[in-house]
Amino acid sequence: MVHYVELLSDAYLVCMSHALSTEKEEVMGLLMGELMDNKLMCIISAYAMRRSDKQADRVEISPEQLSAAAIEAERLTVKLGRPVRVVGWYHSHPHITVWPSHVDVGTQADYQMMDPNFIGLIFSCFNEADKKQRVQVICFQSIATNSEPRYEHIQLPLRVLPTPRATVGAVCLEALTHLPQILLEEEKEVYTKSQENQKDLLALVHNSGVYSQSLTHMLQVVATPLMQTMERELEANRITLEELRRKKEKLLETLQQLDSSS
Ligand SMILES: [Zn+2]
Numbered sequence: 041m042v043h044y045v046e047l048l049s050d051a052y053l054v055c056m057s058h059a060l061s062t063e064k065e066e067v068m069g070l071l072m073g074e075l076m077d078n079k080l081m082c083i084i085s086a087y088a089m090r091r092s093d094k095q096a097d098r099v100e101i102s103p104e105q106l107s108a109a110a111i112e113a114e115r116l117t118v119k120l121g122r123p124v125r126v127v128g129w130y131h132s133h134p135h136i137t138v139w140p141s142h143v144d145v146g147t148q149a150d151y152q153m154m155d156p157n158f159i160g161l162i163f164s165c166f167n168e169a170d171k172k173q174r175v176q177v178i179c180f181q182s183i184a185t186n187s188e189p190r191y192e193h194i195q196l197p198l199r200v201l202p203t204p205r206a207t208v209g210a211v212c213l214e215a216l217t218h219l220p221q222i223l224l225e226e227e228k229e230v231y232t233k234s235q236e237n238q239k240d241l242l243a244l245v246h247n248s249g250v251y252s253q254s255l256t257h258m259l260q261v262v263a264t265p266l267m268q269t270m271e272r273e274l275e276a277n278r279i280t281l282e283e284l285r286r287k288k289e290k291l292l293e294t295l296q297q298l299d300s301s302s
Pocket residue numbers: 131132133140141144162
């Protein structure tokens with residue numbers, strides 16, 4: 041039984057980058073982590089999913105995507121030497137409050153049938169109700185009720201845990217680079233579908249135009265800022281590396297002096 045949830049700050053960065061990639065539709069993904077002492081759910085990475093159904097309030101995971109995520113969890117288990125599993129899902133609420141809809145509570149209940157410890161995160165962003173550009177996140181689970189509606193949500197305490205030296209770990213770095221790729225595939229899928237059996241020349245040209253516009257938008261709001269963040273991260277790592285090298289040299293010098301004086 042999960043009592044509380046910890047989300048590593050770099051995993052939070054992955055979810056947030058995904059949630060902020062579009063204000064038009066909800067985005068979703070799966071959470072990778074480990075249940076500790078049967079009460080603390082520790083989320084170490086997130087896996088962005090391609091939307092199979094691009095409707096405003098519908099987020100669904102296809103079986104193929106679920107199995108891809110399970111394979112990814114197995115890979116992380118080997119890489120990190122700890123039992124990583126798919127432990128939950130996240131989705132965004134652009135322009136609306138953070139609270140789960142009845143569809144969300146139902147979806148969550150379905151997941152909990154397969155795994156009682158499965159958790160859900162919701163990120164609310166682009167909410168105009170408050171003018172502060174505030175981002176809100178909650179963690180929830182569903183519980184059965186005796187009356188209609190059959191399920192309601194309960195909130196779980198969520199803590200965002202800083203990573204050492206506020207860096208992005210290797211696992212989340214991979215998840216971040218996976219993000220533009222997923223968004224690209226989504227756009228490509230929609231475009232390919234729109235061109236199928238399309239005979240009208242104007243429509244063909246129009247669809248291509250929309251496609252290039254979406255790709256440019258993705259480059260502008262996701263890929264480029266991501267690259268800039270990575271470059272800054274690289275620079276910070278270079279400085280740390282240089283500092284550590286200097287420290288090492290100093291320590292070796294002290295060691296030599298101690299050796300020669302003894
Ligand atoms: Zn929702």
